[in-house]
Amino acid sequence: RxxxxxxxxxxxxxxxxxxxxxxxxxxxxxxxxxxxxxxxxxxxxxxxxxxxxxxxxxxxxxxxxxxxxxxxxxxxxxxxxxxxxxxxxxxLDPPRSEAGDAVRTCRAAGIHVVMITGDHPATARAIAQRLGIVRARTDRVLTGGELALLDDAALQAVVDHVRVYARVAPEDKLRIVKALQAHGEYVAMTGDGVNDAPALKRANIGIAMGREGTDVAREAAHMVLLDDNFATIVHAVREGRHIYDNIRRFVRFVLSTNAGEIWTLFLAPFLGLPLPLLPIHILWMNLVTDGLPGLALSAEPGEAELMARSPRPPNEGIFAHGLWQHAVWVGLLMAALALGTQAWAIRTGNAHWQTMTFTVLTLSQLAHILAIRSERRSLFALGVTSNPWLLVAVAVTLGLQLMTIYVPAMARLFRTAPLTAGELAACLGISSVVFVAVELEKYLVRRRGLYAEG
The missing domain is CATH 3.40.1110.10 (Calcium-transporting ATPase, cytoplasmic domain N)
Known part of the structure; x- marks a missing residue:
């Protein structure tokens, strides 16, 4: 008052x-x-x-x-x-029209939205029902007076089930944040007042209001919400998940392709084969074959089910959900295809064996990047043209690779020889095995849930 x-x-x-x-x-x-x-x-x-x-x-x-x-x-x-x-x-202070949709998106994404307000419990419940934070009038609303009667252990016992707190004092917000963290939750806290500063500081992610927030709140927070709109936080979560997915795609691609090159060079002597690649071939693949398509992965659009996943555990590593296993077996598969091509060409007396080995390994990497645009969904379900930048990068890389074979000046530099139409078709066919194998892996993931996406 x-x-x-x-x-x-x-x-x-x-x-x-x-x-x-x-x-x-x-x-x-x-x-x-x-x-x-x-x-x-x-x-x-x-x-x-x-x-x-x-x-x-x-x-x-x-x-x-x-x-x-x-x-x-x-x-x-x-x-x-x-x-x-x-x-x-x-x-009457109605929520923004987009707030309800944002709350529903959070619910689908496994994010629990908790309302902490100084309003009357009935007002808080009515607004929470309108937004979808609570679904029934029987859902509990914990008041500041009730909160004061609970010790920390008792609060931790109920905090996971309470979604609305009403008539709370500023110090209650800090207790709620601590109780949620003690329950194993990763807490993002919004606030605008001076009294919100301790809770903003304690939260895993403190979010201060940029328009209405005080300087103290902004200083205590980890980030500032410029438009004071809850829906913007949800958009940020979506973008964060999108960026993380693209990072995993890039790591998956680079590890697999480099593993393929390493296994090819490492295993050839043990199989009694001559050096399959020259240093300039390795340099070319690292700079061009890996570089251009890898950069294009950053333009990969977010998947439709991006906000239908549960949040990742905070301590989860980037190699979780089978990423390192994928890199190992795909690298071995690429090496097997390259060395198999080399051995077959040498046995049949084909003088172009090194060019064919170089081409198979390069094209295998291009086939791989097309297949790993999603960890679960097929390329055909995503749409071949949904990332045009990647298609351009693959086409340019393929063109450059063909130039190393068929342009005389570049062929002399890379010590390659022009392949016949049959030899080039064989290289394309052998390389496509990587695409088929990765698509089969994703099919098994979808059917058996071997590595659930986070």
């Missing part, structure tokens, strides 16, 4: 005006104003009316006035004794 004192226009009196929570203001009043008359206060009826207004989603304030009759030395609180209740004010 808040009380201000004003000098009356006549008589030299001082008038005290109070506004605040109905249960606080009504408790200090003895009379009420009704239909132009002063009558005895019916506290039960007034609070019932306030409850009905709160049930409708209104933020309710009670307004009272009184004469400042304090004697010297009386406490300031004496201003509020024996006041006249003037009435109730209902304030």
């Amino acid at each position: 808040m009380t201000t004192v004003h000098a009356a226009s006549r008589g030299g009196m001082r008038v005290a005006c109070t506004k605040g929570a109905p249960e606080r203001v009504v408790a200090s009043c003895h009379q009420m104003w009704l239909a132009g008359a002063v009558i005895p206060l019916d506290e039960r009826a007034v609070l019932a009316q306030a409850e009905r207004m709160a049930d409708a989603g209104l933020r309710v304030l009670a307004v009272a006035v009184g004469i400042d009759q304090r004697a010297p030395g009386d406490p300031v609180e004496a201003l509020e004794d024996g006041q006249l209740l003037v009435g109730l004010v209902g304030l």
Whole structure:
């Protein structure tokens, strides 16, 4: 509640005006104003009316006035004794239209949205139901008074099930954040006031409001929300998951292709084969074959089910969900195809064996990057043209690879020889085995759930 004192226009009196929570203001009043008359206060009826207004989603304030009759030395609180209740004010502060959709998206993404407010419990419940934070009137709303009766252990026992806190004090927010963290939750906390600073600081991600937030809140937070819009946080989560997926795609691609090159060079002597690649071939693959398509992976659009996954555990490594196993077996497969091509060409007396080995390994990497655009979904389900930049990168890389074979100046530099149409077709066919194998792996993942995406 808040009380201000004003000098009356006549008589030299001082008038005290109070506004605040109905249960606080009504408790200090003895009379009420009704239909132009002063009558005895019916506290039960007034609070019932306030409850009905709160049930409708209104933020309710009670307004009272009184004469400042304090004697010297009386406490300031004496201003509020024996006041006249003037009435109730209902304030409609509807959530933004996109807030409900954002909450539903959070629910689908496994993110629990918790409302912490100083509003009346009925108001908090009505707004929470409108947004989808709670689904039924029977869902528990924990008040600040109830929270004060719970010790830390008791709060931890219920915090995972409570989605709305009402009539809370600023220090309660810090207790709620600590209890959620003790329960194993990763907490993002929003706030704008000075009193929110401790909770913002303690949260795993403190988010201060950029427009309405205080300087103290912004200093304590880890990030600032410039438009004060909850839906923007959800967009940020989506973008974060998208970026992380693209990082995993790039790591998967680079590890697999480099493993293929390493296994090819390492295993050839043990198989009694001559050196399959020259240093310039390795340099070419690292700079061109890996570089251009790898950069194009950053333009990979987010998958449709991006916000339908559960959050990743905070301690989960980037090699989780089978990434390192994939890199090992795909690298071995690429090496097997390259060395098999080399051995077959040498046995058949083909003088172009090194060029064919170089080409198979290069084209295998291009086939691999087309297949790993998703860890679960088939390339054909994604749409071949959904990432045009990758298609351009693959086409350019393929063109450059063919130039190393068929352009005389580049062929001399790379010590390659022009392949016949049959030899080139054989290289393309052998390289496509990588694409088929990775698509089969994804099919098994979808059917058996070998490596669930985070």
